[in-house]
Amino acid sequence: MVMQPLRKHWIVLVSGLWFPTVVGLALLFIAFLPIPLITQEARVLVTVIVLLIWGAWAGVVYLQWASAELTVTDQRVILEEGIFTRTSKVIALDRVQDVSTKQSLVGRILKYGQVEVDAAGVQGAEKFDYCRSPELLRDQVFILSEQLRRG
Helix, strand or coil: CECCCEEECCHHHHHHHHHHHHHHHHHHHHHCCCCCCCCHHHHHHHHHHHHHHHHHHHHHHHHHHHHCEEEEECCEEEEEECCCCCEEEEEEHHHEEEEEEECCHHHHHHCEEEEEEEECCCCCCEEEEEEECHHHHHHHHHHHHHHHHHC
């Protein structure tokens, strides 16, 4: 049984785009103020530059979001991240000792948080930030690991 790979919560996209969006809108607002020294060509140029920079930024944020996955199978937990340098961590379910979650107040409201998988023989716990419904994932890992141990 393979669970559908989980992506990080949509809040990652929002948190990565709010600042460039505010800066871009402020620049466009300034560019279109009725100042006689600013020509129409300059206004168009500022608009194009702002849109290109914002689009490139949005593309990078999206690729970072889309490249992070957490997959749970009936045998292992797989954490993968990275665009150019791909990092993949595989934890066998029979090695899982603990799965813990952390959620802020906003995380509890929007249903996201950090999942930390502690496994025997691994240096430290593996963390997956901004996981959607971390409690459900934690419970699923525990159920599958118990089924695997019982045979």
